[in-house]
Amino acid sequence: MQHYSGFGLVKHGLSHHENWQRMWRNPVPKSQYDVIVVGGGGHGLATAYYLAKVHGITNVAVVEKGWLGGGNTARNTTIVRSNYLWDEAAWLYEHAMKLWEGLSQDLNYNVMFSQRGVMNLGHTLQDMRDIHRRVNANRLNGIDGEVLDVKQVQEIVPIMDCSPNTRYPVLGASWQPRAGVARHDAVAWGYARGADALGVDLLQQTEVTGFRISGGKVLGVETNRGYIGGKTIGVVTAGNSGVLAKMAGFRLPLESHPLQALVSEPMKPILDTVVMSNHVHGYVSQSDKGDLVIGAGIDGYNGYGQRGSYSTIEHTLQAIVELFPMFSRVRMNRQWGGIVDTCPDACPIISATPVGGLFFNCGWGTGGFKATPGSGHVFAATLAEGKAHPLAAPFSIDRFISGKLIDEHGAAGVAH
Amino acid sequence: MLHIYCPYCEEYREEEEFRPKGEAHIARPAEPEATSDEAWGDYLFFRKNPRGLHHEQWYHAAGCRKFFNATRDTVSYQILETYKAGQQPTVTAAARAAQAAGKGVAK
Numbered sequence: 001m002q003h004y005s006g007f008g009l010v011k012h013g014l015s016h017h018e019n020w021q022r023m024w025r026n027p028v029p030k031s032q033y034d035v036i037v038v039g040g041g042g043h044g045l046a047t048a049y050y051l052a053k054v055h056g057i058t059n060v061a062v063v064e065k066g067w068l069g070g071g072n073t074a075r076n077t078t079i080v081r082s083n084y085l086w087d088e089a090a091w092l093y094e095h096a097m098k099l100w101e102g103l104s105q106d107l108n109y110n111v112m113f114s115q116r117g118v119m120n121l122g123h124t125l126q127d128m129r130d131i132h133r134r135v136n137a138n139r140l141n142g143i144d145g146e147v148l149d150v151k152q153v154q155e156i157v158p159i160m161d162c163s164p165n166t167r168y169p170v171l172g173a174s175w176q177p178r179a180g181v182a183r184h185d186a187v188a189w190g191y192a193r194g195a196d197a198l199g200v201d202l203l204q205q206t207e208v209t210g211f212r213i214s215g216g217k218v219l220g221v222e223t224n225r226g227y228i229g230g231k232t233i234g235v236v237t238a239g240n241s242g243v244l245a246k247m248a249g250f251r252l253p254l255e256s257h258p259l260q261a262l263v264s265e266p267m268k269p270i271l272d273t274v275v276m277s278n279h280v281h282g283y284v285s286q287s288d289k290g291d292l293v294i295g296a297g298i299d300g301y302n303g304y305g306q307r308g309s310y311s312t313i314e315h316t317l318q319a320i321v322e323l324f325p326m327f328s329r330v331r332m333n334r335q336w337g338g339i340v341d342t343c344p345d346a347c348p349i350i351s352a353t354p355v356g357g358l359f360f361n362c363g364w365g366t367g368g369f370k371a372t373p374g375s376g377h378v379f380a381a382t383l384a385e386g387k388a389h390p391l392a393a394p395f396s397i398d399r400f401i402s403g404k405l406i407d408e409h410g411a412a413g414v415a416h
Numbered sequence: 417m418l419h420i421y422c423p424y425c426e427e428y429r430e431e432e433e434f435r436p437k438g439e440a441h442i443a444r445p446a447e448p449e450a451t452s453d454e455a456w457g458d459y460l461f462f463r464k465n466p467r468g469l470h471h472e473q474w475y476h477a478a479g480c481r482k483f484f485n486a487t488r489d490t491v492s493y494q495i496l497e498t499y500k501a502g503q504q505p506t507v508t509a510a511a512r513a514a515q516a517a518g519k520g521v522a523k
């Protein structure tokens with residue numbers, strides 16, 4: 001792998017940047033792998049990278065039906081935070097946060113992780129009580145967090161309407177200074193490049209159409225490019241996880257919904273943090289390119305169409321304009337949708353399945369980008385050992401039978 | 417914007433008047449005391465979540481405030497029929513397969 005550095009940039013400048021190495025190979029599938037990862041989004045690519053790097057398992061394929069990182073990874077609004085209420089969730093997301101903090105160095109690839117802070121606004125007395133409770137829980141878990149009053153909120157975000165005259169006045173906020181945003185594509189590409197360099201085969205335009213199963217154990221996957229054998233198979237297909245589960249003969253406690261986002265035309269710097277509100281239901285940040293990145297909740301119906309309803313977008317923009325009246329004159333540039341796999345308790349499923357050798361990592365729903373490094377890290381360990389990593393164990397599918405849910409709904413109504 | 421026919425109001429209305437309420441035709445376990453944890457978990461949480469035809473409940477929240485059912489394609493989002501609560505769908509994956517076989521289309 002070609003090492004990236006400032007010196008290298010100057011050197012390639014001398015040859016007009018015409019001799020950069022390709023970031024990864026485009027290999028022909030082998031007939032048999034030790035591990036097959038289905039789904040080449042951030043989570044799948046991170047899984048493959050840590051399998052090779054931490055566990056020395058390099059006979060690995062990532063099978064992706066489209067192009068790398070073209071699913072929710074490329075469609076998300078990149079908010080990264082770890083201020084979850086319950087211990088199990090907080091530990092998992094904080095594990096990811098610690099990996100984020102060294103990720104660009106580890107991958108030798110700039111993922112543009114920017115710890116600009118995330119603010120979750122409170123608009124009612126109950127919001128503020130929940131914020132106090134969550135921040136206290138976070139601090140007991142060693143996760144940074146503060147409760148801000150409305151004056152402190154206004155100091156950090158002077159352009160927000162914090163007057164008492166709005167329909168839902170801002171009363172305060174929770175504030176996680178270490179939280180922020182990262183460049184979504186760079187995360188997928190950085191992991192892909194790192195995994196490829198360690199010997200992982202990245203198979204694009206390869207769609208899994210079925211599983212070959214014998215005696216209750218998985219043998220491999222059927223694809224549009226033929227059969228590929230794998231001793232262990234990890235499925236990381238986000239919104240399409242239910243479709244893959246059906247191929248393997250079982251159901252999941254998941255429903256797939258459209259989740260939309262939109263960006264404005266680029267502007268001069270105006271907002272240097274991330275503002276989220278569960279109550280009026282919208283969130284906004286400004287990308288390094290200058291566009292406002294705006295999103296909110298899912299469309300209520302099930303859908304696989306990677307687009308949602310205008311009414312959802314309209315409600316989101318109402319909330320944003322209420323909070324930031326000056327944005328009412330900003331023109332929107334693009335709008336899109338991704339398909340998110342929502343789980344009844346708003347927590348992921350990282351689990352063995354009724355089929356031997358077949359594992360699923362899904363259910364991240366509206367908020368899995370932030371977990372990408374941690375999810376890949378614990379799923380790689382789970383696939384390598386054949387049993388759940390301690391941080392992943394509480395997220396087994398069995399919790400929907402035992403009733404031991406990890407209910408994060410109250411903690412994050414707009415869970416990104 | 418979806419345009420939805422309410423079988424009670426007998427009119428097409430805009431999506432914003434309605435609330436989707438998830439998979440239809442899920443029967444509550446008849447004998448709660450005799451139902452296993454697996455069956456309860458299945459009833460409460462596990463869903464078909466199909467890519468294709470979905471029979472689902474809708475609630476006419478800003479209209480007659482009645483629940484009804486719809487058969488909708490989850491990829492195109494096209495609504496193929498709506499029918500009253502307690503009725504069964506006529507557009508189903510099985511009916512479509514049978515129709516295709518009858519026409520000799522499916523090979």
Ligand SMILES: Cc1cc2nc3c(=O)[nH]c(=O)nc-3n(C[C@H](O)[C@H](O)[C@H](O)COP(=O)(O)OP(=O)(O)OC[C@H]3O[C@@H](n4cnc5c(N)ncnc54)[C@H](O)[C@@H]3O)c2cc1C
Binds near residue numbers: 065237
């Ligand atoms: C609009 C929007 C905003 C969001 N905002 C945030 C946010 O601010 N912060 C946050 O933390 N999270 C956010 N999320 C959620 C986040 O994007 C996801 O949880 C996360 O990216 C999931 O990563 P993944 O790698 O599991 O999925 P994906 O990136 O979707 O990857 C799954 C891959 O599987 C492939 N696949 C599917 N079926 C098959 C098959 N049969 N064979 C082969 N390959 C297959 C797909 O092509 C896809 O590339 C947002 C999501 C959306 C849609």
Ligand SMILES: [Zn+2]
Binds near residue numbers: 423426476479482
């Ligand atoms: Zn009606």
